[in-house]
Amino acid sequence: MIKAVLFDIDDTLLDINLSAFVARYTLGKARILSRISRRPTALTLSHIAKSYLAVTSSNRKDSKTNLEVFNETFLARTGIPLDDPAVADALDYYERECLWDLKGGPVYAREREGARATIEKAQSLGLTVALATNPMFTLTCDRVRMEWAKIADLDFALISHIGNSCRCKPDARYYQEFVSQLGLTPQECLMVGNDARRDFPRPDIALKTAYVGHAWPKRAIWRGPIGALGDSLPDLVSVLNAQEND
Numbered sequence: 171m172i173k174a175v176l177f178d179i180d181d182t183l184l185d186i187n188l189s190a191f192v193a194r195y196t197l198g199k200a201r202i203l204s205r206i207s208r209r210p211t212a213l214t215l216s217h218i219a220k221s222y223l224a225v226t227s228s229n230r231k232d233s234k235t236n237l238e239v240f241n242e243t244f245l246a247r248t249g250i251p252l253d254d255p256a257v258a259d260a261l262d263y264y265e266r267e268c269l270w271d272l273k274g275g276p277v278y279a280r281e282r283e284g285a286r287a288t289i290e291k292a293q294s295l296g297l298t299v300a301l302a303t304n305p306m307f308t309l310t311c312d313r314v315r316m317e318w319a320k321i322a323d324l325d326f327a328l329i330s331h332i333g334n335s336c337r338c339k340p341d342a343r344y345y346q347e348f349v350s351q352l353g354l355t356p357q358e359c360l361m362v363g364n365d366a367r368r369d370f371p372r373p374d375i376a377l378k379t380a381y382v383g384h385a386w387p388k389r390a391i392w393r394g395p396i397g398a399l400g401d402s403l404p405d406l407v408s409v410l411n412a413q414e415n416d
């Protein structure tokens with residue numbers, strides 16, 4: 171029986187040029203860390219990129235959080251401990267005070283029509299809602315994007331972020347751990363996302379995905395715009411629940 175709907179954020183609930191956002195977000199961090207380490211920004215940027223690659227590596231066998239792997243990789247490459255209070259304070263300040271400025275320009279982040287209503291529809295059906303965004307960013311950064319999407323005031327049972335997740339999408343372990351934190355099984359959840367690769371757990375763990383976008387992913391149990399999903403949700407949940415009883 172479906173008990174929860176898990177929503178991706180970027181390009182699902184929020185219109186955003188994600189690659190422009192990631193480029194500016196990491197450049198801002200690189201500038202701060204370059205000032206601290208007195209090294210060129212371009213060099214720091216490449217260390218940040220390599221640290222993210224360690225986080226997303228499919229060869230990971232560890233049980234560390236993504237943040238721990240990022241920080242350890244960055245430390246090994248640069249000698250800079252990101253969890254040192256002075257460094258962490260500078261990065262926290264950046265996350266809290268400077269991200270909002272990235273909203274306009276090429277990032278062009280704005281609420282997506284029908285997104286909020288679809289979340290509220292799920293809640294009105296008695297379903298738990300949670301934000302299963304790819305856990306590459308901090309919770310502060312997730313919250314800024316939730317503000318941009320005009321959904322920050324809604325009651326989400328869980329929000330994934332770099333500090334509470336041990337893998338990234340589409341690794342099944344990320345999804346398994348996320349639904350476990352909700353006290354649920356994959357069969358009891360419906361994932362909603364725009365990414366034909368990342369929003370479908372690999373390998374398949376029987377978590378169904380409603381796909382928001384223009385492609386035709388084979389494993390999608392529904393496809394269309396986020397606003398239409400709200401209208402379809404009662405029927406979709408009924409069908410999924412009935413299939414389970416067959």
Ligand SMILES: [Mg+2]
Nearest residue numbers: 178180181364
């Ligand atoms: Mg997305």
